[in-house]
Amino acid sequence: MKILATVKRVFDTDGKPKLTADAKLDVSSIDCKLNPFDEYGVEEAVRLQEKGIATEVVICCVGPEEAQKEMRTALAMGGDRGLLVKVNDTESLDTLSIAKILAAVVKKEKPDLVILGKLSTDSENNQVGQMLAELTGLPQATFAFKLTPDAGGWAIVGREVDGGTSDVKVKLPAIITADLRLNEPRYASLPGIMKAKKKPLEITTPEALGVSVKPAIVGIGYELPPARKAGIKVASVAELVDKLRNEAKVIS
Amino acid sequence: MSNILVVAEHLEGKLRKATLPTIGFAKKAQALTGGKIIGLVLGHNAASVAAELATAGVDHVILVDSAIYADYLAEAYAPAVAEIAKVKGASIVAAPASTTGKDFLPRAAARMDAGMISDAIEVFSHNGAVAYKRPVWAGNLIARETSTSAITAVTVRMTNFDAPAAGAAAPIETISLGFAAPDDTQFLSFDRVKSSRPELTDAAAIVAGGRGLKSAEAFKMLEELADLIGGAVGASRAAVDSGYAPNDWQIGQTGKIVAPGIYFAVAISGAIQHLAGMKGSKVIVTINKDGEAPIYQISDYGLVADAFKAVPELTAALK
Ligand SMILES: Cc1cc2nc3c(=O)[nH]c(=O)nc-3n(C[C@H](O)[C@H](O)[C@H](O)COP(=O)(O)OP(=O)(O)OC[C@H]3O[C@@H](n4cnc5c(N)ncnc54)[C@H](O)[C@@H]3O)c2cc1C
Ligand SMILES: Cc1cc2nc3c(=O)[nH]c(=O)nc-3n(C[C@H](O)[C@H](O)[C@H](O)COP(=O)(O)OP(=O)(O)OC[C@H]3O[C@@H](n4cnc5c(N)ncnc54)[C@H](O)[C@@H]3O)c2cc1C
Numbered sequence: 001m002k003i004l005a006t007v008k009r010v011f012d013t014d015g016k017p018k019l020t021a022d023a024k025l026d027v028s029s030i031d032c033k034l035n036p037f038d039e040y041g042v043e044e045a046v047r048l049q050e051k052g053i054a055t056e057v058v059i060c061c062v063g064p065e066e067a068q069k070e071m072r073t074a075l076a077m078g079g080d081r082g083l084l085v086k087v088n089d090t091e092s093l094d095t096l097s098i099a100k101i102l103a104a105v106v107k108k109e110k111p112d113l114v115i116l117g118k119l120s121t122d123s124e125n126n127q128v129g130q131m132l133a134e135l136t137g138l139p140q141a142t143f144a145f146k147l148t149p150d151a152g153g154w155a156i157v158g159r160e161v162d163g164g165t166s167d168v169k170v171k172l173p174a175i176i177t178a179d180l181r182l183n184e185p186r187y188a189s190l191p192g193i194m195k196a197k198k199k200p201l202e203i204t205t206p207e208a209l210g211v212s213v214k215p216a217i218v219g220i221g222y223e224l225p226p227a228r229k230a231g232i233k234v235a236s237v238a239e240l241v242d243k244l245r246n247e248a249k250v251i252s
Numbered sequence: 253m254s255n256i257l258v259v260a261e262h263l264e265g266k267l268r269k270a271t272l273p274t275i276g277f278a279k280k281a282q283a284l285t286g287g288k289i290i291g292l293v294l295g296h297n298a299a300s301v302a303a304e305l306a307t308a309g310v311d312h313v314i315l316v317d318s319a320i321y322a323d324y325l326a327e328a329y330a331p332a333v334a335e336i337a338k339v340k341g342a343s344i345v346a347a348p349a350s351t352t353g354k355d356f357l358p359r360a361a362a363r364m365d366a367g368m369i370s371d372a373i374e375v376f377s378h379n380g381a382v383a384y385k386r387p388v389w390a391g392n393l394i395a396r397e398t399s400t401s402a403i404t405a406v407t408v409r410m411t412n413f414d415a416p417a418a419g420a421a422a423p424i425e426t427i428s429l430g431f432a433a434p435d436d437t438q439f440l441s442f443d444r445v446k447s448s449r450p451e452l453t454d455a456a457a458i459v460a461g462g463r464g465l466k467s468a469e470a471f472k473m474l475e476e477l478a479d480l481i482g483g484a485v486g487a488s489r490a491a492v493d494s495g496y497a498p499n500d501w502q503i504g505q506t507g508k509i510v511a512p513g514i515y516f517a518v519a520i521s522g523a524i525q526h527l528a529g530m531k532g533s534k535v536i537v538t539i540n541k542d543g544e545a546p547i548y549q550i551s552d553y554g555l556v557a558d559a560f561k562a563v564p565e566l567t568a569a570l571k
Contacts, residue, residue: 013389014524025393094367095358119506123395124388125370130326130358139327139437142355145499156440160499161351162508163263164444168325171436180506181493216367216401220378223394225387228531231552233543237565240537240555248535248552250457250514251481251570 001149001172002056004111005045006102007038007074009067009090010122023221034070037117039077039185040178044147045115046078047183053149056080058109062101064088068201075196076188082201083109085209097213099131104209106136111173113155118143118177129177139170145181254343255287259333259357260305261348262295267304269454270348272415275309277408279416281344281375284382288312290340291422294332296322302424309416313424314340320431323439324352330359331431337364337403344382349407349509361405368405369397371509373412390505391528410453411511411532445500449484452503457483458512460503460530463490464519464540464559471496473560474518477567486510486530488520504529519559522547539563 011030018026048054057079061067064087071082085101087093093101106114116129133140141147145165146158149172159166160179170176188196206213234240244251256278261268271291278289291310293302295317302315314336320328333356337345345360347353349371361368373394374385383398384406452458459478461471471485478485487497489504503510505525511532518539520526523546530536531550538551539562548554555562 011389013392017389017393023396096362096365096367099362121505122389124386124390124505125368126354127358127361127368127370130355131362131368133326134330134359134362139434140355140359141437142326143351159351161442162500164442164498164500166442167440169438169440174436180489181499216365216399216404217369218398218400220383220396220398222396223385225391225394225531228536228550230549231536231554233548233554233556237555237557237562237569240553240566241569243553244514244535244537248514250535 001048001054001112002058002110003045003048003054004058004060004106004109004114005038005042005074005079006114006116007042007059007061007070008035008117008120009061009063009070010035010120013121019222019224023223025222032066032070034073035117035120037119037121037178037180038074040180040182041115041117042074042077042079043183043185044178048149049078058083058111060102060105061085062087062098063090071201072196073188075199076192077186078192081199084201084203086203086205092215093213094215094217095125095127096131097215099128099135100213101206101209101211102128102132103135104211106132108209113172113174113176115176115178118179129175133175136175138173138175140175141168141170142177143179144176145179147176147182254285255341256281256285256289256344256346257337257340257342258289258291258310259345259347259353260291260293260301261350261352262293262298262301265298265300267301267308269451270350270410271305272308273410273413274346274348274408276413276416277372277375277406278346279309280413281382284375284377285343287343290314290342292316292333292336294321294329306421306424307418309419310422312422315424315426316429317426318428320433325434325437325439326356326359327434327437328431329356330363332429333360334363335429336427342403344404344406346406346408349409353407357405357407364403364405365401366403366405367399367401369399370407371409372406373409390524391531392524409509411509445498449478450482452484452486452501452508452510455484455510455512457481457514458486458510459483459516459518460486460488460520461491461497461518462488462520463494465491465496468496470560473563473567477516477563480567480570483512488526517547517551518563520547521545522550
């Protein structure tokens with residue numbers, strides 16, 4: 001079985017974002033990293049390879065040349081090779097554009113399983129996997145916390161959904177999006193990092209894949225959410241109850 | 253035509269409350285675009301859901317009743333939603349930002365070649381076009397976006413729109429689409445967390461616990477407090493990962509987004525991913541033994557105390 005695992009280079013959202021005078025995001029001092037959700041996807045692919053279920057794992061990213069760094073981070077966890085679809089200004093692409101590019105990659109690579117993260121931690125769309133499934137005509141199992149391929153060419157996927165969990169069975173090839181309880185991603189080992197440097201990493205372009213995209217969603221600026229102020233500390237449960245009843249009036 | 257299609261969410265013959273703020277969103281969008289609000293029910297033996305939806309503030313209801321919608325599958329929903337959007341001239345297709353809406357709507361959007369907005373918290377007019385606001389960066393940034401496609405798909409954050417007032421019953425139209433059931437996917441099971449408490453997303457009070465509670469057993473004291481004040485119980489990701497609480501209780505970037513009147517954060521440190529899910533609460537109360545925990549920076553009332561002592565004391569005081 002061949003697995004395609006996607007990775008996105010995201011902005012590190014731990015720091016507080018700053019805005020420019022024209023309401024754009026000031027990214028000058030923000031670091032980039034591998035999207036955390038994609039670490040779970042890559043880990044799952046690597047585990048399936050270690051179990052002998054997957055024969056090849058390809059790491060794919062749509063992004064600028066600098067994204068090779070995040071791809072090497074993923075390749076240090078495992079996998080055989082990388083495929084970067086070079087787009088300098090990924091910020092101008094919407095989810096459907098990304099999904100169209102990835103659909104062309106799926107057509108070219110013909111994986112049996114595509115594993116994406118369920119969400120990017122910076123732009124938080126939670127759409128690309130589902131769109132890719134439609135564009136490729138493949139079944140989808142999103143928000144996966146459990147993935148078990150069977151011998152008959154299907155996989156059973158446990159999904160985290162509102163109200164509990166749900167199991168679905170999808171016929172391979174299929175599209176999976178990873179949630180955070182799917183596994184625990186490994187830290188890349190030193191030998192892993194050394195090996196990753198030598199793994200083949202092919203660079204292509206949307207044009208070479210035969211896709212031209214025109215994003216439908218256009219960003220028109222950002223704003224900061226209203227700040228919450230720190231309140232007070234109370235000294236005892238009795239004081240807390242008094243405040244809740246008589247000041248905030250949220251409890252009777 | 254520029255109608256607004258709202259895809260209803262339902263469970264066991266009842267409309268899910270998550271649908272109502274989505275209709276609230278549709279009303280605001282309608283003020284900008286005109287057209288009708290059309291509610292869509294995909295289900296099996298779902299006439300009761302359609303009847304409920306008819307009085308929930310929509311102008312028109314479409315019921316597509318077929319065995320292929322008996323168990324929810326994105327592969328069955330997406331073509332139906334896209335087809336109805338087309339024949340009914342929708343310019344906006346909206347669904348709740350629930351795990352169901354997030355699952356099928358991007359798939360339907362791709363089928364309609366539509367741009368999609370996730371988790372809309374506001375809809376407004378920008379240079380004559382419909383524009384949306386949505387939180388990104390774990391809630392620390394709000395993005396404003398517009399769409400240039402003929403149809404725009406939108407999932408709606410439940411906490412940011414009110415349910416419209418109930419109205420006179422809208423007409424119900426039954427349509428059959430004749431799609432075949434998908435043959436490359438099967439629904440197997442839904443393991444539901446049974447609870448008599450209100451749902452997190454519309455609870456007026458929430459008592460949430462974190463890793464500091466150290467066991468599932470310790471969550472019992474939160475449940476007792478929640479039951480006393482008619483609230484729901486929530487958890488941090490660390491508490492869920494540790495097996496102290498079911499996944500359905502998780503609040504935050506990867507869990508539920510909540511905005512109750514009062515939120516008790518018990519033994520939760522206040523990581524940005526947790527705050528992303530509960531910052532919209534009206535009053536936040538923190539109980540943590542570490543007075544420096546970041547959660548105090550957004551709390552209205554903080555009590556620096558051992559939860560094992562303070563929570564039972566609080567419950568007793570409120571009895
Ligand atoms: C400063 C800034 C400005 C932006 N401006 C715009 C704008 O004007 N319009 C707009 O539509 N978007 C804009 N974006 C969003 C950006 O282009 C998104 O990367 C893109 O829309 C994909 O959305 P997502 O990553 O949130 O998708 P999600 O659906 O959340 O991603 C889910 C998964 O899909 C996969 N995936 C996503 N992207 C890639 C990728 N590039 N390569 C490989 N796999 C991937 C990953 O596995 C990921 O875990 C902006 C972002 C930033 C930071
Ligand atoms: C991509 C991503 C997504 C995430 N999504 C989410 C999400 O949706 N929701 C979420 O919650 N987290 C999420 N997280 C995890 C988040 O970063 C934190 O790790 C998590 O919220 C920590 O949970 P906690 O506060 O319970 O645990 P800790 O940070 O370990 O805090 C425990 C707290 O308990 C206090 N404590 C200990 N004992 C007692 C006692 N006896 N009495 C009182 N207080 C006590 C301690 O002082 C401490 O402040 C995400 C992380 C990532 C990377």
